[in-house]
Amino acid sequence: MMMVNEEEDDELLGVLGYKVRLSEMAEVALKLEQSGTFIGSDVAEVPVHKDGRLDGFLPDLPRRSGRNRLMSRAHKSRIINYVSSLSYFNELLSTTMGSTVDAADKGVNGTASAKKPTVIFVLGGPGSGKGTQCAYIVEHYGYTHLSAGDLLRAEIKSGSENGTMIQNMIKEGKIVPSEVTIKLLQKAIQENGNDKFLIDGFPRNEENRAAFEKVTEIEPKFVLFFDCPEEEMERRLLGRNQGREDDNIETIRKRFKVFLESSLPVIQYYQAKGKVRKIHAAKPIEDVFQEVKAVFTPEAEKVKNNTCVIL
Numbered sequence: 001m002m003m004v005n006e007e008e009d010d011e012l013l014g015v016l017g018y019k020v021r022l023s024e025m026a027e028v029a030l031k032l033e034q035s036g037t038f039i040g041s042d043v044a045e046v047p048v049h050k051d052g053r054l055d056g057f058l059p060d061l062p063r064r065s066g067r068n069r070l071m072s073r074a075h076k077s078r079i080i081n082y083v084s085s086l087s088y089f090n091e092l093l094s095t096t097m098g099s100t101v102d103a104a105d106k107g108v109n110g111t112a113s114a115k116k117p118t119v120i121f122v123l124g125g126p127g128s129g130k131g132t133q134c135a136y137i138v139e140h141y142g143y144t145h146l147s148a149g150d151l152l153r154a155e156i157k158s159g160s161e162n163g164t165m166i167q168n169m170i171k172e173g174k175i176v177p178s179e180v181t182i183k184l185l186q187k188a189i190q191e192n193g194n195d196k197f198l199i200d201g202f203p204r205n206e207e208n209r210a211a212f213e214k215v216t217e218i219e220p221k222f223v224l225f226f227d228c229p230e231e232e233m234e235r236r237l238l239g240r241n242q243g244r245e246d247d248n249i250e251t252i253r254k255r256f257k258v259f260l261e262s263s264l265p266v267i268q269y270y271q272a273k274g275k276v277r278k279i280h281a282a283k284p285i286e287d288v289f290q291e292v293k294a295v296f297t298p299e300a301e302k303v304k305n306n307t308c309v310i311l
């Protein structure tokens with residue numbers, strides 16, 4: 001797994017406009033070395049650290065102290081060469097690794113002028129019908145559905161190094177660390193051409209919420225909350241029949257507890273911000289969708305549809 005330092009450095013590289021990751025820097029350094037065409041001899045000796053660390057890349061420019069700060073010719077030439085090497089480095093990254101980031105091409109990390117996608121969080125207890133209603137919303141309103149649970153299950157299947165940890169957490173009804181889930185969500189958003197997403201089953205606790213906000217700087221348009229009594233959710237989960245390891249009565253009880261203790265406070269947080277759209281979910285699927293539709297239909301449409309012409 002990536003060390004925290006590397007992640008910070010990767011973030012820094014992103015802010016500086018590079019897609020290249022720290023783990024790839026050694027390769028970049030090697031390419032720089034192999035190219036051997038630096039402008040000026042001083043810069044050719046710029047120490048690129050073996051592990052590609054950027055801080056090893058900065059040349060130790062001579063510092064002049066004392067009252068007379070006039071630069072010597074050699075000093076000036078070293079600075080010019082150093083600056084040239086930076087632009088050369090940038091150019092090399094873009095040509096050899098396609099790494100220079102166009103401002104418009106920045107990821108879902110809220111940096112620079114990146115256009116942020118529209119996000120709706122879809123929350124509710126296990127079995128409240130989130131996935132079922134999301135499928136209808138996708139069909140009618142053109143959103144892309146991203147289920148945090150589905151992404152985590154796909155991650156287990158992919159044989160990822162986090163697979164066993166995720167599987168154990170799901171079996172216990174526990175919430176997987178945000179770091180893992182957010183990365184999967186970010187990747188799914190970035191890989192998708194759409195600009196509006198239903199994020200289902202996330203954020204599931206305060207940690208999920210705060211981390212997503214910090215990393216992506218995305219504020220949800222609103223939160224769709226499916227409110228359903230436990231007995232009904234339990235009945236639905238026991239009848240779901242999708243072969244899920246967590247749809248057994250023991251894990252279901254644990255998931256209900258986690259929902260009450262960790263997920264409801266997130267809904268309350270958004271409630272206080274006036275962002276929650278509550279749906280009464282203990283009704284037949286079609287009836288629930290009627291309520292959902294009312295949330296998605298713009299006010300102007302509602303007025304138009306309700307207007308009767310009196311002759």
Ligand SMILES: Nc1ncnc2c1ncn2[C@@H]1O[C@H](COP(=O)(O)OP(=O)(O)O)[C@@H](O)[C@H]1O
Nearest residue numbers: 126127128129130131132236240283284285288
């Ligand atoms: N309104 C409803 N009435 C009855 N059964 C429903 C309703 N909505 C969903 N279900 C069924 O309940 C189960 C859980 O629904 P699902 O959409 O998977 O919930 P969630 O995504 O919230 O866990 C599924 O088998 C689904 O077909």
Ligand SMILES: Nc1ccn([C@@H]2O[C@H](COP(=O)(O)OP(=O)(O)O)[C@@H](O)[C@H]2O)c(=O)n1
Nearest residue numbers: 126127148149170173174175176201202204
């Ligand atoms: N943000 C999330 C979403 C799901 N999960 C895990 O995935 C499990 C299933 O979540 P889900 O959203 O697919 O299903 P439901 O519990 O809503 O039916 C949860 O019980 C958690 O163990 C998570 O850890 N973090």
